[in-house]
Amino acid sequence: MFELLLEIVGEFLLQIFGEALAEIGLHSLAEPFRNSPDPWLASLGFLLFGALLGGLSLLVFNDHFMPAAYRLINLMLTPVAVGACMAALGAWRARRGDPVLRIDRFAYGYLFALSFGVVRFFFAH
DSSP states (O other), rough: OOHHHHHHHHHHHHHHHHHHHHHHHHHHHHHHHHHOHHHHHHHHHHHHHHHHHHHHHHOOSSSSSSSSHHHHHHHHHHHHHHHHHHHOHHHHOOOHTTOOGGGGGHHHHHHHHHHHHHHHHHOOO
16 A cells, blocks of 8 residues: 555656646746747647656656556546646745746646656556
């Protein structure tokens, strides 16, 4: 049971770490993304960026962190948790008066984490 809990936390932390790196990168390039007029294009960008980072994560962690029986459940729940964390981070940034990017919202954080997780789900050993 402890091993399963450790694997779930490991998968969640890997996605949170990837999302944090993406946010740092996007905040460093904030101006082009802040006023993008097309949310569909931004959504596609986050899907592609998440898939790319998920593929890069396979170079470092090419094995699944959890048993096969829990992988689909993880694929459904972890992006929701990551999206909620990004929304909380966005709310914190807004309260501080810091600029809030699209990735600081639930939907975009969810899309990023979902594409990250889908790549790992299908291509990890």
